[in-house]
Amino acid sequence: xxxxxxxxxxxxxxxxxxxxxxxxxxxxxxxxxxxxxxxxxxxxxxxxxxxxxxxxxxxxxxxxxxxxxxxxxxxxxxxxxxxxxxxxxxxxxxxxxxxxxxxxxxxxxxxxxxxxxxxxxxxxxxxxxxxxxxxxxxxxxxxxxxxxxxxxxxxxxxxxxxxxxxxxxxxxxxxxxxxxxxxxxxxxxxxxxxxxxxxxxxxxxxxxxxxxxxxxxxxxxxxxxxxxxxxxxxxxxxxxxxxxxxx
Amino acid sequence: xxxxxxxxxxxxxxxxxxxxxxxxxxxxxxxxxxxxxxxxxxxxxxxxxxxxxxxxxxxxxxxxxxxxxxxxxxxxxxxxxxxxxxxxxxxxxxxxxxxxxxxxxxxxxxxxxxxxxxxxxxxxxxxxxxxxxxxxxxxxxxxxxxxxxxxxxxxxxxxxxxxxxxxxxxxxxxxxxxxxxxxxxxxxxxxxxxxxxxxxxxxxxxxxxxxxxxxxxxxxxxxxxxxxxxxxx
Numbered sequence: 180x181x182x183x184x185x186x187x188x189x190x191x192x193x194x195x196x197x198x199x200x201x202x203x204x205x206x207x208x209x210x211x212x213x214x215x216x217x218x219x220x221x222x223x224x225x226x227x228x229x230x231x232x233x234x235x236x237x238x239x240x241x242x243x244x245x246x247x248x249x250x251x252x253x254x255x256x257x258x259x260x261x262x263x264x265x266x267x268x269x270x271x272x273x274x275x276x277x278x279x280x281x282x283x284x285x286x287x288x289x290x291x292x293x294x295x296x297x298x299x300x301x302x303x304x305x306x307x308x309x310x311x312x313x314x315x316x317x318x319x320x321x322x323x324x325x326x327x328x329x330x331x332x333x334x335x336x337x338x339x340x341x342x343x344x345x346x347x348x349x350x351x352x353x354x355x356x357x358x359x360x361x362x363x364x365x366x367x368x369x370x371x372x373x374x375x376x377x378x379x380x381x382x383x384x385x386x387x388x389x390x391x392x393x394x395x396x397x398x399x400x401x402x403x404x405x406x407x408x409x410x411x412x413x414x415x416x417x418x419x420x421x422x423x424x425x426x
Numbered sequence: 427x428x429x430x431x432x433x434x435x436x437x438x439x440x441x442x443x444x445x446x447x448x449x450x451x452x453x454x455x456x457x458x459x460x461x462x463x464x465x466x467x468x469x470x471x472x473x474x475x476x477x478x479x480x481x482x483x484x485x486x487x488x489x490x491x492x493x494x495x496x497x498x499x500x501x502x503x504x505x506x507x508x509x510x511x512x513x514x515x516x517x518x519x520x521x522x523x524x525x526x527x528x529x530x531x532x533x534x535x536x537x538x539x540x541x542x543x544x545x546x547x548x549x550x551x552x553x554x555x556x557x558x559x560x561x562x563x564x565x566x567x568x569x570x571x572x573x574x575x576x577x578x579x580x581x582x583x584x585x586x587x588x589x590x591x592x593x594x595x596x597x598x599x600x601x602x603x604x605x606x607x608x609x610x611x612x613x614x615x616x617x618x619x620x621x622x623x624x625x626x627x628x629x630x631x632x633x634x635x636x637x638x639x640x641x642x643x644x645x646x647x648x649x650x651x652x653x654x655x656x657x658x659x
């Protein structure tokens with residue numbers, strides 16, 4: 180998806196990274212700037228219904244993560260379970276108090292007034308939650324939400340590629356191909372590779388990206404070859420490097 | 427088309443809107459009925475992603491080439507224009523639009539389409555997506571057919587809203603993102619099924635949908651189970 184929003188956000192990420200390779204911390208700082216929020220936290224899926232804090236920008240963000248872990252409820256927990264964003268634009272409302280009877284008052288006491296939880300997911304691949312908070316009530320504007328979603332996608336890519344053995348540089352691949360949100364063939368190919376290699380969707384997707392990167396080809400083009408059965412991934416070949424076999 | 431058939435379709439679609447219904451299956455059903463009722467070759471629905479692009483959520487056939495033509499409209503084609511203006515866009519003969527949308531027209535011609543109509547999915551002052559109607563003959567649809575197409579586009583919007591009570595724009599954002607991610611899960615599951623049974627993506631989708639319907643499961647729930655490996659289809 181190469182559109183204005185993507186380049187707008189990536190220009191900002193570049194400013195925050197200042198030439199070094201992009202980290203999750205850079206993405207959090209960028210999110211604070213472009214979405215106009217006071218802090219950000221990233222939590223990762225640690226089990227079927229468990230999240231654990233990965234990084235937070237400040238004590239309030241850390242407290243929001245901790246509260247949800249201890250209380251077992253909150254916007255991030257819901258976002259992860261339901262696979263959708265949860266936009267709690269004012270925790271002081273009756274609706275929020277009813278939805279999260281323990282979390283809402285505790286988060287307010289910690290200094291947060293609005294919490295926006297964006298799932299870090301690519302279809303069935305669930306990585307965690309990107310949580311933004313504000314000390315004042317209020318939702319994100321359309322532009323702020325667009326930018327926050329693009330940053331959440333980028334966090335996904337960064338997490339996946341870091342987890343990969345000899346994985347590609349997320350920054351390089353994202354700059355070249357954009358984010359693979361809209362290309363149906365990429366997701367179809369992920370499903371096919373999952374069966375070919377007998378791995379999880381997450382690993383299959385990482386391998387697909389690694390192959391595209393290693394071959395210096397566009398992700399969508401490689402995925403099209405997989406779907407057309409011109410390219411197969413072979414489990415016996417060099418498992419780390421995402422080797423594919425032209426058929 | 428007969429009034430009777432028309433009434434049947436609207437009743438069928440309305441009947442689908444029960445509590446906890448399957449949004450993607452509903453939108454797929456709607457595009458299939460669109461193609462049949464409006465006598466066009468294919469219909470597809472695109473929703474506006476809050477990231478700023480249009481994304482395919484349903485099509486009357488799951489043929490990969492059709493999905494790709496629909497998706498090309500992220501950048502060019504009648505859908506972006508329809509989406510930005512909130513007005514229907516008609517391309518009587520795609521050959522005349524080759525300069526304007528070179529990639530879209532080339533790919534549409536490749537599958538044999540000659541004309542296309544885009545109708546907006548409107549919610550109050552917002553446009554949330556667009557319905558695409560493709561035909562193999564050049565020409566304009568009759569005003570009555572357009573009117574009916576717009577009614578079906580409105581039904582699609584109702585379906586989107588109905589899946590959750592939407593009281594404010596933040597709820598719409600939640601709903602749209604959930605629908606778009608469901609679509610990704612379905613693509614992943616189609617890949618799993620296609621590879622396991624050595625069939626194409628359209629056959630994989632039909633198999634997925636038949637299994638979901640037989641077990642009264644939501645497409646997205648079943649798809650997730652397939653991708654997680656907890657269920658074999």
